[in-house]
Amino acid sequence: MHPRRATFWALYLPPVAWVGLFFLVPLVLMFALSFRADMQGELLGPWRPGLTQYEAIFAVGSYWRLLAISIGMALAVAAAAVTLAYPIAYFLVFRAGRAAGICLVILMIPFWTSFLLRVMSWKFLLGSEGVINSLLSYLNVISEPLGGLLYSRNAVVITLIYVWVPFAALPIYAALQRIDHELLESAADLGARPWAGFRAVTFPLSLTGVLASFFMVFIPTVGEYVTPLLIGGSSGSMFGNIIQDFFTKAANWPRGAALSIVMLAITLVLVAIAARVVNVRRLLG
Amino acid sequence: MLTMLRRLFLIPVLLALSIAACSQKSEDKEVAQTSGKLAVLDWAGYDAADFWIDFKNKYPDAAVGFEIGSSDADIYGKMKAGTQADIFHVYTGWLQFYVDEGLVEEIDVTKLQNWSKVPESFRIIGQFNGKQYFLPWDWGFTSILYRTDKVKGTIDSWTALHDPKYQGHIATWDDGPGMVTVSSYIHQYDETAITPEQLAAIKAEWIKQRKLNLFYWAGEPELIDAMANGDVWVAYAWQGAYATLLGQGVPVAYADPKEGRNSWVGAYGIRKGTPNKDLALRFLDEKLAEATASNVVNQFYYGVANQEVMQGITDPALKQAFSIDDPTVLQRTNFTPNLTARQRDDWTAMWTEVKAAP
Numbered sequence: 001m002h003p004r005r006a007t008f009w010a011l012y013l014p015p016v017a018w019v020g021l022f023f024l025v026p027l028v029l030m031f032a033l034s035f036r037a038d039m040q041g042e043l044l045g046p047w048r049p050g051l052t053q054y055e056a057i058f059a060v061g062s063y064w065r066l067l068a069i070s071i072g073m074a075l076a077v078a079a080a081a082v083t084l085a086y087p088i089a090y091f092l093v094f095r096a097g098r099a100a101g102i103c104l105v106i107l108m109i110p111f112w113t114s115f116l117l118r119v120m121s122w123k124f125l126l127g128s129e130g131v132i133n134s135l136l137s138y139l140n141v142i143s144e145p146l147g148g149l150l151y152s153r154n155a156v157v158i159t160l161i162y163v164w165v166p167f168a169a170l171p172i173y174a175a176l177q178r179i180d181h182e183l184l185e186s187a188a189d190l191g192a193r194p195w196a197g198f199r200a201v202t203f204p205l206s207l208t209g210v211l212a213s214f215f216m217v218f219i220p221t222v223g224e225y226v227t228p229l230l231i232g233g234s235s236g237s238m239f240g241n242i243i244q245d246f247f248t249k250a251a252n253w254p255r256g257a258a259l260s261i262v263m264l265a266i267t268l269v270l271v272a273i274a275a276r277v278v279n280v281r282r283l284l285g
Numbered sequence: 286m287l288t289m290l291r292r293l294f295l296i297p298v299l300l301a302l303s304i305a306a307c308s309q310k311s312e313d314k315e316v317a318q319t320s321g322k323l324a325v326l327d328w329a330g331y332d333a334a335d336f337w338i339d340f341k342n343k344y345p346d347a348a349v350g351f352e353i354g355s356s357d358a359d360i361y362g363k364m365k366a367g368t369q370a371d372i373f374h375v376y377t378g379w380l381q382f383y384v385d386e387g388l389v390e391e392i393d394v395t396k397l398q399n400w401s402k403v404p405e406s407f408r409i410i411g412q413f414n415g416k417q418y419f420l421p422w423d424w425g426f427t428s429i430l431y432r433t434d435k436v437k438g439t440i441d442s443w444t445a446l447h448d449p450k451y452q453g454h455i456a457t458w459d460d461g462p463g464m465v466t467v468s469s470y471i472h473q474y475d476e477t478a479i480t481p482e483q484l485a486a487i488k489a490e491w492i493k494q495r496k497l498n499l500f501y502w503a504g505e506p507e508l509i510d511a512m513a514n515g516d517v518w519v520a521y522a523w524q525g526a527y528a529t530l531l532g533q534g535v536p537v538a539y540a541d542p543k544e545g546r547n548s549w550v551g552a553y554g555i556r557k558g559t560p561n562k563d564l565a566l567r568f569l570d571e572k573l574a575e576a577t578a579s580n581v582v583n584q585f586y587y588g589v590a591n592q593e594v595m596q597g598i599t600d601p602a603l604k605q606a607f608s609i610d611d612p613t614v615l616q617r618t619n620f621t622p623n624l625t626a627r628q629r630d631d632w633t634a635m636w637t638e639v640k641a642a643p
Contacts, residue, residue, distance in 0.1 A: 038626065038630065039362075039365060039626070040386075040626065043365050043366055043367075044367075056634070060638055060641070062638055062641040062642045062643065063637075063638075063641050065641070065643060066641040127514070127516070128514060128515065128516050129514045129515075147453055151499055151500050229503070232500075233498075233499055233500040234495045234498040234499065234500055234501055234640075235495060235496075237640045237641065241640065242637045242640065242641055245633070245636070245637050245640070246633070246634075246637065247358075247359075247362065248355055248356055248358055248359045248362070249356050249358045249359075249459070249460065249461070249633060249636075250358055250461070250629070250630070250633030250634065250636075250637070251357075251358035251359075251361045251362050251365075251629065251633075252629075252630055252633060252634070253362060255630075255634065
């Protein structure tokens with residue numbers, strides 16, 4: 001084998017095998033499972049494929065409504081996370097100077113703690129005996145704890161934005177770093193004020209990072225289930241919770257698999273539409 | 286003559302040697318049965334050594350590993366998916382499936398030294414088709430737990446979970462079959478034969494209740510925290526939460542609803558086809574032994590199938606939690622029946638619709 005070809009295979013085979021084994025195979029299994037009628041018999045044994053699960057899902061309007069709500073929440077979280085992350089990334093690239101490295105490490109600190117701990121910390125912030133209620137009570141602003149802070153959809157959205165902001169900053173940071181500083185200098189030389197330079201040069205050139213960041217937050221947030229489970233309360237469920245319920249509380253894996261496939265298909269369609277609308281290819285040059 | 290003497294001498298020597306060899310072999314076999322590895326599929330918390338301490342002390346050469354299941358459905362799913370756990374722990378309502386699908390081994394109770402401590406009323410819970418498939422172990426009540434400083438008067442009905450007076454301060458268990466059970470008590474439905482119309486009414490009832498409910502609890506610790514800090518005043522709860530809160534000095538009461546309390550029993554089964562069946566049996570036997578059984582009572586505040594341990598309870602909080610001084614409590618208790626696969630699928634799907642509803 002030609003050495004270059006051998007190097008190619010040595011580099012690409014392990015990740016391809018890894019993704020194939022632990023991503024594609026489970027996905028195919030999930031797809032196959034969604035055509036089972038129930039859990040009777042051996043799970044990996046032969047079964048007669050059917051559309052029972054999909055028919056059941058289409059018959060329940062509330063599942064579709066919840067999927068729409070989850071997509072709306074994911075859009076809001078992604079938009080807010082990107083908006084908050086952009087100034088952070090901008091500061092790191094253009095203003096932090098020598099401190100950029102340390103600032104980047106500080107940005108990464110939340111990743112050193114468990115995701116669950118970060119979500120749980122919001123329970124202590126928003127709870128009836130939490131930091132916010134205690135402070136307001138201490139300041140005599142309230143006599144009774146505010147009940148609506150925790151166990152609501154708003155609490156879920158706020159927590160998810162907090163969780164995603166550091167992640168969202170990274171692709172934007174990478175995109176901003178790639179911008180040739182001479183372009184900004186040229187804009188300034190041609191009389192562009194800082195804001196005009198930002199609008200005409202910096203922001204358009206960072207859009208790839210902004211989009212990557214947006215989708216990086218949006219896609220997993222649609223299927224989020226841990227955060228609503230912990231702080232969403234009775235009315236804060238998302239579509240991911242229904243999927244999780246079918247797997248871990250109902251022992252109905254085929255229904256859970258069918259719901260997962262529906263969510264995956266709709267998310268892919270939305271991403272494809274968005275990519276077409278914003279014309280990613282043109283952005284990528 | 287010499288040959289004869291030699292023979293006479295040799296025969297007992299050979300006999301003695303062969304007996305010694307056999308006994309050595311038998312001892313080897315004994316060692317093999319009391320050592321090795323056991324995998325237990327159990328609930329979080331039950332993996333603590335206190336809850337299998339007798340086995341640990343008696344069989345120090347046996348290694349026990351735990352796989353954790355988060356719910357009955359999760360454990361059932363793991364068993365269906367082919368987990369290699371030798372022993373698994375499930376609760377009433379979910380036992381029948383394992384027998385129907387050939388996932389559980391019959392238990393030879395004649396090999397259990399502690400079996401005599403288990404009363405017949407508990408034994409029958411693990412019996413199917415005249416065979417003992419499960420070893421009943423922990424048990425408890427389900428009722429309404431409430432804060433006596435927040436709720437005026439006493440609660441004497443399951444309808445309290447639907448009472449607008451407690452809006453925003455109610456917490457129920459995140460479990461479809463559990464909520465069908467509550468509705469069947471309230472409306473006097475036959476829990477074993479819920480009709481589609483009744484299920485639709487139950488769904489509507491719980492969708493309406495969602496506006497009053499603060500959160501659906503998945504584990505006792507989150508319920509206990511919320512009741513202790515005053516967020517939740519009225520809750521569907523197991524008596525473990527009641528005893529814990531009593532122990533913490535939180536003013537709570539455990540209702541004796543006119544429709545009756547619910548009671549559940551946890552049982553251990555041995556996976557069909559396990560190569561460690563003998564060791565698994567020994568493990569189950571030691572689960573019933575005194576120290577292990579006492580620990581589940583004293584630490585989790587659950588009852589245990591070993592009646593000697595239950596009769597020895599002196600702690601007033603535990604006596605109150607188990608209603609030990611009330612001889613009629615069991616007559617007023619509804620025991621969780623086994624679900625069919627159809628009921629399981631319909632009731633759990635109903636609950637997801639409640640959670641997804643506007």
